[in-house]
Amino acid sequence: xxxxxxxxxxxxxxxxxxxxxxxxxxxxxxxxxxxxxxxxxxxxxxxxxxxxxxxxxxxxxxxxxxxxxxxxxxxxxxxxxxxxxxxxxxxxxxxxxxxxxxxxxxxxxxxxxxxxxxxxxxxxxxxxxxxxxxxxxxxxxxxxxxxxxxxxxxxxxxxxxxxxxxxxxxxxxxxxxxxxxxxxxxxxxxxxxxxxxxxxxxxxxxxxxxxxxxxxxxxxxxxxxxxxxxxxxxxxxxxxxxxxxxxxxxxxxxxxxxxxxxxxxxxxxxxxxxxxxxxxxxxxxxxxxxxxxxxxxxxxxxxxxxxxxxxxxxxxxxxxxxxxxxxxxxxxxxxxxxxxxxxxxxxxxxxxxxxxxxxxxxxxxxxxxxxxxxxxxxxxxxxxxxxxxxxxxxxxxxxxxxxxxxxxxxxxxxxxxxxxxxxxxxxxxxxxxxxxxxxxxxxxxxxxxxxxxxxxxxxxxxxxxxxxxxxxxxxxxxxxxxxxxxxxxxxxxxxxxxxxxxxxxxxxxxxxxxxxxxxxxxxxxxxxxxxxxxxxxxxxxxx
Amino acid sequence: xxxxxxxxxxxxxxxxxxxxxxxxxxxxxxxxxxxxxxxxxxxxxxxxxxxxxxxxxxxxxxxxxxxxxxxxxxxxxxxxxxxxxxxxxxxxxxxxxxxxxxxxxxxxxxxxxxxxxxxxxxxxxxxxxxxxxxxxxxxxxxxxxxxxxxxxxxxxxxxxxxxxxxxxxxxxxxxxxxxxxxxxxxxxxxxxxxxxxxxxxxxxxxxxxxxxxxxxxxxxxxxxxxxxxxxxxxxxxxxxxxxxxxxxxxxxxxxxxxxxxxxxxxxxxxxxxxxxxxxxxxxxxxxxxxxxxxxxxxxxxxxxxxxxxxxxxxxxxxxxxxxxxxxxxxx
Numbered sequence: 001x002x003x004x005x006x007x008x009x010x011x012x013x014x015x016x017x018x019x020x021x022x023x024x025x026x027x028x029x030x031x032x033x034x035x036x037x038x039x040x041x042x043x044x045x046x047x048x049x050x051x052x053x054x055x056x057x058x059x060x061x062x063x064x065x066x067x068x069x070x071x072x073x074x075x076x077x078x079x080x081x082x083x084x085x086x087x088x089x090x091x092x093x094x095x096x097x098x099x100x101x102x103x104x105x106x107x108x109x110x111x112x113x114x115x116x117x118x119x120x121x122x123x124x125x126x127x128x129x130x131x132x133x134x135x136x137x138x139x140x141x142x143x144x145x146x147x148x149x150x151x152x153x154x155x156x157x158x159x160x161x162x163x164x165x166x167x168x169x170x171x172x173x174x175x176x177x178x179x180x181x182x183x184x185x186x187x188x189x190x191x192x193x194x195x196x197x198x199x200x201x202x203x204x205x206x207x208x209x210x211x212x213x214x215x216x217x218x219x220x221x222x223x224x225x226x227x228x229x230x231x232x233x234x235x236x237x238x239x240x241x242x243x244x245x246x247x248x249x250x251x252x253x254x255x256x257x258x259x260x261x262x263x264x265x266x267x268x269x270x271x272x273x274x275x276x277x278x279x280x281x282x283x284x285x286x287x288x289x290x291x292x293x294x295x296x297x298x299x300x301x302x303x304x305x306x307x308x309x310x311x312x313x314x315x316x317x318x319x320x321x322x323x324x325x326x327x328x329x330x331x332x333x334x335x336x337x338x339x340x341x342x343x344x345x346x347x348x349x350x351x352x353x354x355x356x357x358x359x360x361x362x363x364x365x366x367x368x369x370x371x372x373x374x375x376x377x378x379x380x381x382x383x384x385x386x387x388x389x390x391x392x393x394x395x396x397x398x399x400x401x402x403x404x405x406x407x408x409x410x411x412x413x414x415x416x417x418x419x420x421x422x423x424x425x426x427x428x429x430x431x432x433x434x435x436x437x438x439x440x441x442x443x444x445x446x447x448x449x450x451x452x453x454x455x456x457x458x459x460x461x462x463x464x465x466x467x468x469x470x471x472x473x474x475x476x477x478x479x480x481x482x483x484x485x486x487x488x489x490x491x492x493x494x495x496x497x498x499x500x501x502x503x504x505x506x507x508x509x510x511x512x513x514x515x516x517x518x519x520x521x522x523x524x525x526x527x528x529x530x531x532x533x534x535x536x537x538x539x540x541x542x543x
Numbered sequence: 544x545x546x547x548x549x550x551x552x553x554x555x556x557x558x559x560x561x562x563x564x565x566x567x568x569x570x571x572x573x574x575x576x577x578x579x580x581x582x583x584x585x586x587x588x589x590x591x592x593x594x595x596x597x598x599x600x601x602x603x604x605x606x607x608x609x610x611x612x613x614x615x616x617x618x619x620x621x622x623x624x625x626x627x628x629x630x631x632x633x634x635x636x637x638x639x640x641x642x643x644x645x646x647x648x649x650x651x652x653x654x655x656x657x658x659x660x661x662x663x664x665x666x667x668x669x670x671x672x673x674x675x676x677x678x679x680x681x682x683x684x685x686x687x688x689x690x691x692x693x694x695x696x697x698x699x700x701x702x703x704x705x706x707x708x709x710x711x712x713x714x715x716x717x718x719x720x721x722x723x724x725x726x727x728x729x730x731x732x733x734x735x736x737x738x739x740x741x742x743x744x745x746x747x748x749x750x751x752x753x754x755x756x757x758x759x760x761x762x763x764x765x766x767x768x769x770x771x772x773x774x775x776x777x778x779x780x781x782x783x784x785x786x787x788x789x790x791x792x793x794x795x796x797x798x799x800x801x802x803x804x805x806x807x808x809x810x811x812x813x814x815x816x817x818x819x820x821x822x823x824x825x826x827x828x829x830x831x832x833x834x835x836x837x838x839x840x841x842x843x844x845x846x847x848x849x850x851x852x853x854x855x856x857x858x859x860x861x862x863x864x865x866x867x868x869x870x871x872x873x874x
Contacts, residue, residue: 367681377824489704489762490759493704499693
């Protein structure tokens with residue numbers, strides 16, 4: 001009997017040491033001394049949630065339809081090319097509703113005699129990725145991107161966006177940023193940046209300069225949208241779009257100006273290989289010197305050599321930055337002379353180096369927790385926890401006397417194991433997580449109460465100390481098991497469905513209850529057994 | 544020391560008092576919720592005061608260097624053309640903190656403009672150095688709906704999980720009685736938020752963390768009920784001839800010591816959280832404070848009588864304890 005007990009005590013001490021280690025060092029090698037006080041080592045491995053550290057939390061929606069639009073724009077150009085090469089007559093290739101159905105393309109007014117040939121060309125080249133229907137009675141074909149292809153494109157767009165954002169956020173110097181897909185298939189991204197408080201700067205860096213494009217100018221500048229529409233006869237043709245000038249245009253005026261541009265860009269986004277800040281030697285203005293990829297350079301050369309004398313607009317973030325006259329053919333490098341701010345130039349260069357966002361972003365939720373609120377929360381949470389623990393410990397001592405020490409030891413071990421779990425798993429501690437610790441204390445003590453009350457009952461019924469302890473544990477075990485399982489089920493559901501702070505609560509509650517199953521039953525039992533072994537005949541358990 | 548030496552209270556005899564007590568609180572909760580529904584704030588209808596998680600909109604916590612004057616702040620925002628602003632004192636007056644809220648923006652692209660407007664308006668009126676923005680939450684309609692769905696699903700799954708577990712460990716009627724008791728607890732706890740709001744106590748709102756608290760107290764109430772049921776099951780096995788009401792009474796009395804102690808201790812720890820835990824957790828700890836009290840009460844006052852009532856209804860007349868002793872799986 002005694003030898004068994006010794007083994008058990010060694011196991012318990014082993015557990016204590018292991019989890020103490022975990023709390024302070026996690027899985028890393030130990031490093032005592034050094035310049036850091038031991039307490040701060042404790043907090044190193046336990047990540048603090050945003051609500052305790054302070055920081056910025058954003059939920060972004062990626063407008064994947066834009067990426068689809070870009071892809072189908074390319075397809076439109078390719079279809080036109082193919083039809084021309086095949087010498088097939090047609091009126092136009094358009095997207096009837098680019099805003100709501102970017103995946104749909106219509107080829108209109110095909111020569112009735114050639115619809116068969118048209119269909120076979122479309123089938124042979126596009127049927128992998130598109131569903132082709134037609135010819136309809138009005139000699140039109142409808143080419144629609146297949147749903148699974150569209151979904152794959154959406155997913156790729158979101159993943160690319162995550163990569164781009166990660167790169168950009170890097171420049172903010174945040175330690176442990178979180179950038180990941182959020183929610184279930186809604187094209188949402190979660191960005192959490194602890195320690196940052198200037199949310200405007202974050203947003204600028206992440207999204208304000210979405211895309212750099214060069215478009216052909218159809219008309220402009222007009223003072224407002226009505227005038228612009230009037231110039232094209234009242235309704236906007238499907239392959240044109242209205243774009244506003246930005247406040248810092250080269251002509252130096254602050255007034256709004258609206259341009260009518262061709263929707264499909266000449267070069268855009270990934271066609272740019274780099275962009276570097278420069279200064280115009282004459283005017284001293286900041287300029288951006290860009291280079292295009294080889295492929296894009298060819299495209300650009302073709303376009304500019306055919307359109308000398310026309311204008312093209314540089315569009316940045318959906319606004320016209322500069323309008324330039326095409327004086328001669330340009331191949332793959334040039335200079336943009338809009339009046340850019342320093343920030344814009346730096347961001348533009350970085351953006352072009354790391355890649356443009358494939359689609360623009362919508363903000364769905366943004367929360368900022370100030371660092372001082374975070375620190376306050378920690379202080380308040382810890383105070384509440386300490387008060388709670390003290391109250392419980394003192395009460396147990398008074399009410400259960402000697403066995404109260406047993407309960408308090410179990411409680412202490414419980415907390416150590418909980419901290420150890422947190423250290424090993426690298427879980428995040430949030431403010432509700434601290435509340436979870438407090439709740440664990442309350443519920444953990446429940447197990448002890450169940451056992452002790454039962455032991456008292458058995459002793460009152462006249463059983464000997466060791467038998468009373470045996471019966472107490474035996475009867476209480478089923479109840480303890482049941483209650484712990486139901487609460488852990490509850491916590492698991494919370495973990496699945498909850499947001500960050502709530503997840504933290506579920507985690508500490510679960511760890512605490514698991515630890516409690518060990519301490520309340522195994523550890524308390526060992527301490528009781530040791531106590532009972534040392535009882536002189538006739539003595540009763542101090543309870 | 545021992546509080547409860549051989550207690551023998553006739554709990555089931557008092558069931559009509561309990562029912563009346565529960566009805567009073569449930570009904571007043573429901574009435575408060577109806578009243579709250581009838582008075583939409585900022586164009587938003589709900590039965591209970593909702594936090595920004597579910598309500599959507601903008602909520603900015605601002606700390607001033609001087610004690611803030613709510614009227615002046617209101618003037619500042621009105622002058623900037625911001626409408627439907629709600630301004631309340633946040634936490635204790637000595638911290639000079641104010642909570643400024645705007646209703647939901649339906650246009651997601653304009654999500655952040657509210658915060659910007661508030662900041663500009665305050666800066667214009669009070670100058671840059673006299674205030675600091677401590678906390679911002681801006682929730683758009685998409686996320687608001689998602690959170691709502693999450694909360695509802697979590698609650699439903701929890702209750703379902705409990706029901707199944709109890710069905711498996713005991714019998715169906717035990718599960719049903721326990722779930723009804725939990726439902727009763729949830730209703731009264733949520734009603735308490737509306738009730739206090741109608742008495743003018745502002746600042747207690749249902750947010751996602753409060754839902755977490757409610758799910759916790761569902762688990763807690765279930766625990767409590769299980770303890771009583773466990774004892775009933777044990778006693779049923781030992782004495783099949785005792786009249787059921789007597790047996791249930793005895794079971795409750797036997798577990799009373801443990802029940803009061805555990806609830807008391809857990810209550811004290813949660814009370815500590817309520818008092819010391821700060822404003823961010825206040826709704827959470829309030830839900831737990833109320834929930835623990837009600838959860839303990841419901842095991843004795845709702846779940847146990849329901850068991851007996853069901854069995855008596857099934858047996859016709861007669862008080863024989865024929866409640867089937869549930870399977871006891873080996874653990």
